[in-house]
Amino acid sequence: MLFSNPISVLGSALLGFAAAAHASSILPSVFQARQITQTSQLLSAYDYVIVGGGTSGLTVADRLTENPHTTVLVLEAGSFPKPEDVLPVTDGGTRRQENYLYQSIPQKNLNNQSFFVVLGNMVGGSSGINGMMTARGSAEDYDRWGKLFERDSKHDWSWKGMLPYFKKSISFFPPPADVAKRFNMKYDASYWGKGSAVDASWPSYQYPGLDPLLGAFKELPGIEFTADSGAGGAGVYWFPTFMDPVKRERSYATNGHYSNVKRPNYHLIADTPVRRVLLKDGAAFGVELTKDNKTFTIPATKEVLVTAGAIHTPQILQRSGIGPRKVIEAAGIKTLVDLPGVGQNFQDHPEIKAEINLGGLLQIHPNAHDLEINATFRQWAEESWSANRSGPYSIAFGNIAAWLPLTAVSPSKYKSLSAALSSQNHSAYLPPGTHPTVAAGYTAQMRGLAQAMLSPSTVFARILLNGTTGAVGPVLNQPFSRGSVNIDTTDPFGRPPVIDFNGLSNPVERAVMVEMIKFYRRYHSDTALAKLAPNETAPGKAVASDAEIDAWLPSGVTPSDWHAAGTAAMMPLELGGVVDQTLRVYGVKKLRVIDASVIPTLPGGNPCHAVYAIAEKVADLIKAGV
Ligand SMILES: Cc1cc2nc3c(=O)[nH]c(=O)nc-3n(C[C@H](O)[C@H](O)[C@H](O)COP(=O)(O)OP(=O)(O)OC[C@H]3O[C@@H](n4cnc5c(N)ncnc54)[C@H](O)[C@@H]3O)c2cc1C
Ligand SMILES: *[C@@H]1O[C@H](CO)[C@@H](O)[C@H](O)[C@H]1NC(C)=O
Ligand SMILES: *[C@@H]1O[C@H](CO)[C@@H](O)[C@H](O)[C@H]1NC(C)=O
Ligand SMILES: *[C@@H]1O[C@H](CO)[C@@H](O)[C@H](O)[C@H]1NC(C)=O
Ligand SMILES: *[C@@H]1O[C@H](CO)[C@@H](O)[C@H](O)[C@H]1NC(C)=O
Ligand SMILES: *[C@@H]1O[C@H](CO)[C@@H](O)[C@H](O)[C@H]1NC(C)=O
Ligand SMILES: *[C@@H]1O[C@H](CO)[C@@H](O)[C@H](O)[C@H]1NC(C)=O
Ligand SMILES: *[C@@H]1O[C@H](CO)[C@@H](O)[C@H](O)[C@H]1NC(C)=O
Numbered sequence: 001m002l003f004s005n006p007i008s009v010l011g012s013a014l015l016g017f018a019a020a021a022h023a024s025s026i027l028p029s030v031f032q033a034r035q036i037t038q039t040s041q042l043l044s045a046y047d048y049v050i051v052g053g054g055t056s057g058l059t060v061a062d063r064l065t066e067n068p069h070t071t072v073l074v075l076e077a078g079s080f081p082k083p084e085d086v087l088p089v090t091d092g093g094t095r096r097q098e099n100y101l102y103q104s105i106p107q108k109n110l111n112n113q114s115f116f117v118v119l120g121n122m123v124g125g126s127s128g129i130n131g132m133m134t135a136r137g138s139a140e141d142y143d144r145w146g147k148l149f150e151r152d153s154k155h156d157w158s159w160k161g162m163l164p165y166f167k168k169s170i171s172f173f174p175p176p177a178d179v180a181k182r183f184n185m186k187y188d189a190s191y192w193g194k195g196s197a198v199d200a201s202w203p204s205y206q207y208p209g210l211d212p213l214l215g216a217f218k219e220l221p222g223i224e225f226t227a228d229s230g231a232g233g234a235g236v237y238w239f240p241t242f243m244d245p246v247k248r249e250r251s252y253a254t255n256g257h258y259s260n261v262k263r264p265n266y267h268l269i270a271d272t273p274v275r276r277v278l279l280k281d282g283a284a285f286g287v288e289l290t291k292d293n294k295t296f297t298i299p300a301t302k303e304v305l306v307t308a309g310a311i312h313t314p315q316i317l318q319r320s321g322i323g324p325r326k327v328i329e330a331a332g333i334k335t336l337v338d339l340p341g342v343g344q345n346f347q348d349h350p351e352i353k354a355e356i357n358l359g360g361l362l363q364i365h366p367n368a369h370d371l372e373i374n375a376t377f378r379q380w381a382e383e384s385w386s387a388n389r390s391g392p393y394s395i396a397f398g399n400i401a402a403w404l405p406l407t408a409v410s411p412s413k414y415k416s417l418s419a420a421l422s423s424q425n426h427s428a429y430l431p432p433g434t435h436p437t438v439a440a441g442y443t444a445q446m447r448g449l450a451q452a453m454l455s456p457s458t459v460f461a462r463i464l465l466n467g468t469t470g471a472v473g474p475v476l477n478q479p480f481s482r483g484s485v486n487i488d489t490t491d492p493f494g495r496p497p498v499i500d501f502n503g504l505s506n507p508v509e510r511a512v513m514v515e516m517i518k519f520y521r522r523y524h525s526d527t528a529l530a531k532l533a534p535n536e537t538a539p540g541k542a543v544a545s546d547a548e549i550d551a552w553l554p555s556g557v558t559p560s561d562w563h564a565a566g567t568a569a570m571m572p573l574e575l576g577g578v579v580d581q582t583l584r585v586y587g588v589k590k591l592r593v594i595d596a597s598v599i600p601t602l603p604g605g606n607p608c609h610a611v612y613a614i615a616e617k618v619a620d621l622i623k624a625g626v
Pocket of ligand 6: 368396399466467468
């Protein structure tokens with residue numbers, strides 16, 4: 001039975017402090033990275049206790065245990081995926097019934113609707129349920145991270161400092177030569193590496209309906225056809241899938257950073273949520289958890305690393321007495337470190353549910369609909385998949401999108417929109433009572449984004465292309481709205497966090513979205529796509545003027561593309577930051593946050609690759625004693 005004897009855990013915890021320097025000497029000689037199921041298997045103490053066995057947590061655990069003298073314990077709230085949970089990538093790669101499913105509070109600028117927040121609750125975290133799209137966003141996104149700090153320190157979080165870790169964190173496999181030739185896919189191996197067991201690879205098939213969708217972007221001004229998705233540019237580009245190139249299964253933190261690792265010093269306990277981090281004299285010394293209604297302490301002699309993701313990390317910090325005093329005290333918890341930024345600066349990529357169907361694409365064969373109506377095509381697809389995992393069933397969520405700068409989305413308005421963002425009173429768009437440091441950080445972010453609006457190289461709008469249905473409604477890749485994730489003060493340990501996207505709160509963000517919808521329409525009307533029977537079902541023809549489009553937004557925008565970030569931001573303390581450039585929590589010794597929470601402003605791409613790269617970069621800092 002797990003933790004059947006609290007005394008032994010607590011008792012050995014005390015011994016552990018003394019034994020830690022020689023932790024490796026107490027390990028059995030034949031061992032493996034292992035799932036701990038009994039108290040007797042636990043070491044008396046660990047060098048590092050990692051809270052959350054998700055995307056970043058398993059990456060860091062893998063890297064730290066490369067040193068055989070470093071002991072690591074990962075505590076994960078969710079369970080291991082079962083064999084029957086593993087599906088073909090076509091069907092999403094995994095099936096999980098037990099993910100976190102929360103609802104935001106009603107969104108006042110979105111017709112008081114509440115929105116779902118979905119997160120991976122499993123060994124592997126959200127990398128186990130995500131859309132497997134790899135992307136990095138723009139080089140300038142990371143340069144803006146670096147610039148939030150006064151001078152570039154040796155911990156360089158700019159693009160230059162991140163690029164080695166983008167390369168290290170994924171193993172790249174080039175697209176199959178025949179598909180690459182057919183669709184003119186290019187890639188530049190200098191942006192990629194083979195430093196990790198998390199793979200990025202390609203399906204062996206793409207639908208020909210993509211041809212007109214790609215061609216139409218060539219008819220519009222200011223749009224580059226970027227050769228490589230990893231080059232940090234903007235434009236139309238192909239991107240790989242987080243997928244094993246041979247088995248064509250999801251490649252994620254579990255099979256990339258846990259089950260493939262055989263090391264006696266790497267321990268993991270599943271099904272074990274952590275309640276809080278324990279502090280003494282301003283330093284983290286362990287974590288507290290409950291099992292079978294008993295409370296246990298797990299000591300960490302070197303550091304506690306919180307990697308619970310952008311929704312649960314602020315919850316754990318606030319429960320531990322680290323965060324905004326007024327929230328923590330309202331919950332009846334003692335404030336140990338008054339850190340106003342914890343849980344603030346919450347952001348996600350909003351989706352605009354505009355929809356223009358291209359009926360004409362169904363005349364281009366084969367297409368995904370043919371899998372249902374053409375038995376010959378379906379049979380070939382099934383045979384290809386079972387013979388060698390090739391064919392249409394090797395496609396996950398697709399591999400091509402337009403990642404457009406605002407200069408291309410709105411050549412006529414990008415300058416005035418940038419000026420409007422620069423000159424607005426930013427704090428007026430934050431919730432009332434926002435701490436002045438958090439407001440100062442928001443202003444710094446918005447000034448940086450106002451510059452980015454003038455750049456042809458920062459991605460603002462993502463438009464995914466589907467060769468069967470057409471161009472999926474645009475996603476805003478540089479959101480200006482900032483919300484919050486705080487503990488539920490009525491029951492901070494029993495109830496989920498209170499999630500407020502504060503969606504559509506900034507009027508310039510709305511104006512950018514209006515331009516995105518107008519671009520989406522021009523893409524269908526001012527190009528050869530006009531001949532493929534475009535049929536706009538949302539917002540619909542009746543919604544014509546800018547004012548009418550703006551009025552449609554509250555019913556047409558979803559504040560989340562499942563990219564929660566920012567709630568323990570890496571920014572200076574005086575800008576509302578929670579962690580410094582070593583990802584240490586301000587005001588606490590021996591405590592770091594390493595996950596999507598530290599992202600100060602979301603990159604202009606889906607964030608999973610950035611999360612892996614952040615984890616790799618910090619693992620190197622920790623190993624170097626920084
Ligand atoms: C549905 C969905 C689709 C997405 N699609 C894409 C995509 O296609 N491409 C892309 O780049 N990004 C995508 N993302 C985003 C990307 O997957 C995430 O940004 C990234 O995985 C976050 O990593 P993380 O380490 O911050 O958190 P996670 O990977 O979520 O890990 C956090 C872990 O902590 C655990 N945990 C939480 N609380 C506790 C506790 N109290 N005690 C112990 N453990 C705890 C959780 O169970 C979880 O395993 C998607 C996300 C989702 C949810
Ligand atoms: C949203 O709810 C608030 C408070 O109940 C109310 O004042 C407001 O009119 C509602 N807005 C909409 C669009 O329904
Ligand atoms: C824990 O306590 C709750 C409430 O007192 C009780 O319902 C539950 O059965 C207990 N669980 C265990 C495993 O003892
Ligand atoms: C069905 O698919 C096969 C194989 O792709 C193709 O040769 C055939 O023309 C298709 N039939 C119809 C009716 O579209
Ligand atoms: C995979 O199998 C299909 C169907 O048997 C076959 O047509 C194709 O050539 C095979 N591809 C490879 C790369 O082996
Ligand atoms: C595109 O849309 C069709 C129809 O909804 C769907 O079946 C298919 O999986 C989607 N993706 C790709 C890459 O075609
Ligand atoms: C900016 O907005 C804040 C918050 O609404 C307000 O307190 C402040 O007075 C405003 N500043 C100016 C210069 O208008
Ligand atoms: C456009 O789509 C709507 C909704 O699916 C449908 O009712 C309508 O008939 C379509 N119009 C055309 C011209 O196909």
